Amino acid sequence: xxxxxxxxxxxxxxxxxxxxxxxxxxxxxxxxxxxxxxxxxxxxxxxxxxxxxxxxxxxxxxxxxxxxxxxxxxxxxxxxxxxxxxxxxxxxxxxxxxxxxxxxxxxxxxxxxxxxxxxxxxxxxxxxxxxxxxxxxxxxxxxxxxxxxxxxxxxxxxxxxxxxxxxxxxxxxxxxxxxxxxxxxxxxxxxxxxxxxxxxxxxxxxxxxxxxxxxxxxxxxxxxxxxxxxxxxxxxxxxxxxxxxxxxxxxxxxxxxxxxxxxxxxxxxxxxxxxxxxxxxxxxxxxxxxxxxxxxxxxxxxxxxxxxxxxxxxxxxxxxxxxxxxxxxxxxxxxxxxxxxxxxxxxxxxx
Amino acid sequence: xxxxxxxxxxxxxxxxxxxxxxxxxxxxxxxxxxxxxxxxxxxxxxxxxxxxxxxxxxxxxxxxxxxxxxxxxxxxxxxxxxxxxxxxxxxxxxxxxxxxxxxxxxxxxxxxxxxxxxxxxxxxxxxxxxxxxxxxxxxxxxxxxxxxxxxxxxxxxxxxxxxxxxxxxxxxxxxxxxxxxxxxxxxxxxxxxxxxxxxxxxxxxxxxxxxxxxxxxxxxxxxxxxxxxxxxxxxxxxxxxxxxxxxxxxxxxxxxxxxxxxxxxxxxxxxxxxxxxxxxxxxxxxxxxxxxxxxxxxxxxxxxxxxxxxxxxxxxxxxxxxxxxxxxxxxxxxxxxx
Numbered sequence: 001x002x003x004x005x006x007x008x009x010x011x012x013x014x015x016x017x018x019x020x021x022x023x024x025x026x027x028x029x030x031x032x033x034x035x036x037x038x039x040x041x042x043x044x045x046x047x048x049x050x051x052x053x054x055x056x057x058x059x060x061x062x063x064x065x066x067x068x069x070x071x072x073x074x075x076x077x078x079x080x081x082x083x084x085x086x087x088x089x090x091x092x093x094x095x096x097x098x099x100x101x102x103x104x105x106x107x108x109x110x111x112x113x114x115x116x117x118x119x120x121x122x123x124x125x126x127x128x129x130x131x132x133x134x135x136x137x138x139x140x141x142x143x144x145x146x147x148x149x150x151x152x153x154x155x156x157x158x159x160x161x162x163x164x165x166x167x168x169x170x171x172x173x174x175x176x177x178x179x180x181x182x183x184x185x186x187x188x189x190x191x192x193x194x195x196x197x198x199x200x201x202x203x204x205x206x207x208x209x210x211x212x213x214x215x216x217x218x219x220x221x222x223x224x225x226x227x228x229x230x231x232x233x234x235x236x237x238x239x240x241x242x243x244x245x246x247x248x249x250x251x252x253x254x255x256x257x258x259x260x261x262x263x264x265x266x267x268x269x270x271x272x273x274x275x276x277x278x279x280x281x282x283x284x285x286x287x288x289x290x291x292x293x294x295x296x297x298x299x300x301x302x303x304x305x306x307x308x309x310x311x312x313x314x315x316x317x318x319x320x321x322x323x324x325x326x327x328x329x330x331x332x333x334x335x336x337x338x339x340x341x342x343x344x345x346x347x348x349x350x351x
Numbered sequence: 352x353x354x355x356x357x358x359x360x361x362x363x364x365x366x367x368x369x370x371x372x373x374x375x376x377x378x379x380x381x382x383x384x385x386x387x388x389x390x391x392x393x394x395x396x397x398x399x400x401x402x403x404x405x406x407x408x409x410x411x412x413x414x415x416x417x418x419x420x421x422x423x424x425x426x427x428x429x430x431x432x433x434x435x436x437x438x439x440x441x442x443x444x445x446x447x448x449x450x451x452x453x454x455x456x457x458x459x460x461x462x463x464x465x466x467x468x469x470x471x472x473x474x475x476x477x478x479x480x481x482x483x484x485x486x487x488x489x490x491x492x493x494x495x496x497x498x499x500x501x502x503x504x505x506x507x508x509x510x511x512x513x514x515x516x517x518x519x520x521x522x523x524x525x526x527x528x529x530x531x532x533x534x535x536x537x538x539x540x541x542x543x544x545x546x547x548x549x550x551x552x553x554x555x556x557x558x559x560x561x562x563x564x565x566x567x568x569x570x571x572x573x574x575x576x577x578x579x580x581x582x583x584x585x586x587x588x589x590x591x592x593x594x595x596x597x598x599x600x601x602x603x604x605x606x607x608x609x610x611x612x613x614x615x616x617x618x619x620x621x622x623x624x625x626x627x628x629x630x631x632x633x634x635x636x637x638x639x640x641x642x643x644x645x646x647x648x649x650x651x652x653x654x655x656x657x658x659x660x661x662x663x664x665x666x667x668x669x670x671x672x673x674x675x676x677x678x679x680x681x682x683x684x685x686x687x688x689x
Contacts, residue, residue, distance in 0.1 A: 052585050052589075072585075072588045072589045073590070073592070078589065079586065079589050081582045083580060083582055085583050085586035087583065087586075087587070087601065088604075089600075089604035090600075099590035099591050102590060102591045103591060146586075150590075
């Protein structure tokens with residue numbers, strides 16, 4: 001087990017910059033999830049930690065020692081790939097023991113390690129099978145077993161559940177969480193799925209455009225997104241945003257409505273401001289602003305309503321099963337303690 | 352309900368979900384017997400049509416295959432048992448196994464058989480080795496790779512006769528540079544012609560053949576290499592494998608089926624491939640470079656004895672089929688197992 005420090009790490013291909021100055025402090029035993037849309041640099045960051053990509057500038061330290069120039073095999077890390085990357089010509093047992101065999105570990109040690117990993121992952125009946133004869137979930141388990149057997153300093157996961165169907169993904173997600181609880185191993189997990197990020201992480205690192213946008217616990221990112229990107233990326237359905245301008249006693253929205261809220265002083269009047277509210281925080285109530293129903297999406301657990309409010313689109317999530325059809329009128333209200341405010345630069349305004 | 356389930360257990364369990372539990376079972380069984388009864392009462396012609404139907408559908412393909420492939424093959428094979436000499440108008444009779452008896456005493460044939468082994472073995476091994484090295488080099492990205500790939504595959508596009516003439520001239524001390532270079536390097540005593548040296552003449556066509564055949568292995572092996580998922584190598588390097596270990600545990604197992612099939616193809620091909628030898632040495636000096644394929648060519652088109660040439664060809668065919676089985680059978684069992 002180890003702590004990992006990322007110090008002002010940058011990566012560029014020629015003139016194209018993928019990562020621009022990433023700083024991150026990962027504590028021993030922590031489960032970190034790197035999340036962001038595709039192309040945000042999260043996989044590149046992971047592959048640089050693994051040693052599969054060269055570092056352009058900055059430093060990676062594992063247990064306080066610089067590993068930039070170290071070959072992947074000398075970093076003592078294990079990686080689980082999206083495609084599983086199992087060796088197709090080896091049985092499950094040989095797949096899992098490959099690294100130990102390369103290190104010329106003793107036969108008893110190898111067998112003990114395989115037996116331990118197999119029982120942890122429920123792979124005992126499949127040890128002699130080839131990966132081809134396994135299902136997707138079983139293959140992913142073998143890939144995890146291959147990582148566990150190593151007893152590495154850190155586990156790296158590169159979108160390990162993306163190739164599985166929704167049901168299996170849910171199950172494997174819980175298994176990974178349980179495994180981390182058992183092993184207490186430092187883990188870095190890359191995903192574009194914010195549900196995976198929320199459920200698994202001790203801390204989430206939200207990335208966009210090669211920059212870290214926010215680092216924090218899942219609920220921190222959900223409750224207090226640092227900027228517009230994080231606010232829009234975390235949460236499903238996504239947050240509603242309204243453009244407006246700052247006013248002495250609140251925010252005047254684009255349609256002329258005045259939202260009376262207390263904002264910290266300092267910024268000038270008439271400055272651009274974005275107001276955000278999560279669909280699940282919008283209330284359908286008797287008194288409020290009138291809106292027209294555009295679309296009704298039942299999810300079973302609740303209903304996603306697409307509303308039109310004075311020509312502005314608005315999404316509302318409600319667990320109320322009130323029978324609504326497109327064209328109907330409803331009235332909505334916005335509890336002010338659930339509102340998020342972002343300044344013209346997209347950064348959160350603290351209240 | 353339970354007693355009925357005993358009658359048609361499999362069918363019932365498979366379909367209960369879709370039909371009401373009772374009632375439907377009886378009508379279904381009666382439908383079965385009635386359709387059977389109707390079939391036995393069909394008139395003879397209708398029955399014949401029924402049986403002939405699949406053959407009629409496949410007839411166009413079968414006729415094509417038989418006329419284009421089987422008829423010439425069988426005709427050619429039949430020559431092996433007949434006395435066919437172009438210069439003898441009275442030839443053409445059936446001679447049974449006479450050709451094969453002559454063949455078993457034929458010193459030139461047994462020499463050609465040995466030369467064929469030598470020619471095929473050396474050509475294929477060298478072509479494969481250099482082709483694999485080339486494919487591994489071309490698999491790595493570098494500036495101008497597309498250009499180099501195109502150039503490397505150029506020899507394959509050269510007609511074999513042109514390649515043969517070209518190399519024959521290169522080895523010729525009067526017009527070619529190679530003997531003088533070898534002499535300057537001190538590898539030979541005098542700048543003579545390799546192709547007229549009875550001990551080393553075979554190397555001439557072999558070198559030409561290697562030059563000409565490398566691209567085939569390079570192309571096919573490169574295609575196979577590029578189909579290997581990159582993350583396997585990444586996983587292996589994280590697991591601690593060095594270049595050689597990655598090559599042995601990932602590259603080689605992935606290439607094995609391609610290697611088996613290309614080596615098989617090339618072996619059959621090269622052992623049948625007389626062009627270079629006919630052009631460069633004509634089988635000489637003193638039959639030192641005569642392989643079975645060029646011996647067939649000599650018998651058929653120089654001695655004009657088509658019957659004897661066919662007999663030799665038949666023996667070569669049998670040998671090559673036996674060799675193919677030697678490779679295909681283990682490969683097939685391997686593939687089925689994997």
